[in-house]
Amino acid sequence: MKWIGLTGGIACGKSTVSRMLREHSIPVIDADEIAKEVVKSGSPGLKSVINAFGSDFLLEDGSLDRRKLGQHVFGHPELLHRLEGILHPLVREETRRRRRLLEGMNEALAVYDVPLLFETKAQDQFDGIIVVSCTKGQQRERLQRRNKWTDDEIEMRIASQIPIQFKEQEADFVLHNNRDEQHLLKEVDRLLAWLENQKKET
Numbered sequence: 758m759k760w761i762g763l764t765g766g767i768a769c770g771k772s773t774v775s776r777m778l779r780e781h782s783i784p785v786i787d788a789d790e791i792a793k794e795v796v797k798s799g800s801p802g803l804k805s806v807i808n809a810f811g812s813d814f815l816l817e818d819g820s821l822d823r824r825k826l827g828q829h830v831f832g833h834p835e836l837l838h839r840l841e842g843i844l845h846p847l848v849r850e851e852t853r854r855r856r857r858l859l860e861g862m863n864e865a866l867a868v869y870d871v872p873l874l875f876e877t878k879a880q881d882q883f884d885g886i887i888v889v890s891c892t893k894g895q896q897r898e899r900l901q902r903r904n905k906w907t908d909d910e911i912e913m914r915i916a917s918q919i920p921i922q923f924k925e926q927e928a929d930f931v932l933h934n935n936r937d938e939q940h941l942l943k944e945v946d947r948l949l950a951w952l953e954n955q956k957k958e959t
Contacts, residue, residue: 758859759866759955760882764874765889766921767914768899770934770941774889775870777945783952784864786855788848788871795847796821805843810836831913845877865956875919880927885955887948888928890921891935 763778763785765771775785795802798819806826807815814826830836852869859867868887871879880886891899893915900911925931930951932944 758856758864759884759958760856761866761868761952761955762874762879762883762886763868763870763889764872764886764924766891766893766896766918766924767872768896768903769889769891769921770899771870771872771889773941774887774932774934774945774948775868777942778868778948778952781949783949784859784867786852786859786867786869788852788869788873791848791851791855792844793823795844795851802843802847806840809839809843828910831910831917837917866952868952873918875924875927885929886927887930887932888921888924889932889934890925891933893921895935 763771763775772787772789775787779785794800796806797803803821806821810826810829814822814829816822826840830840856867856869869883874880874883874886896915897911900906900914904910906914930948932948934941934944
């Protein structure tokens with residue numbers, strides 16, 4: 758089974774592209790979705806996070822206060838590294854489980870939607886890499902609208918990732934999500950054709 762990485766900058770539209778691929782029956786495993794699942798209420802992952810950072814990061818219902826924890830670790834590399842040391846092994850284990858299931862179903866290709874593909878130096882794990890790209894101004898605007906973050910929060914999140922220009926240079930396919938929805942649909946059509954070619958090369 759071809760293993761294709763899907764990544765990009767924060768708020769470049771990667772999740773939208775993932776959803777569109779699923780609508781075209783392309784199997785997609787979502788690292789963010791798994792990262793939320795491994796720290797759900799009552800999970801060993803949540804217990805590990807709270808042991809490391811304290812119960813101040815729990816909401817009243819016992820779930821993780823993701824925004825508060827994000828504010829705490831971003832801009833502090835040693836704290837971010839500690840959090841990633843807890844989460845990344847759990848995410849990798851669940852990803853391997855889901856990948857084996859897809860291989861057992863004889864899928865020709867699967868896409869792994871992973872925000873920190875380049876940041877975790879995972880390039881060699883993939884048969885191909887897709888990067889979803891937009892301008893930094895669009896990233897800021899989308900984060901402001903979507904997350905209601907402060908300017909400082911936005912800048913810290915963008916700065917914590919490798920610049921999108923580097924990711925574009927390293928990609929096998931760049932999808933430009935820098936215009937309107939009609940343009941995005943055309944870009945996704947172009948991506949679907951590329952994915953079909955990847956299947957033929959299996």
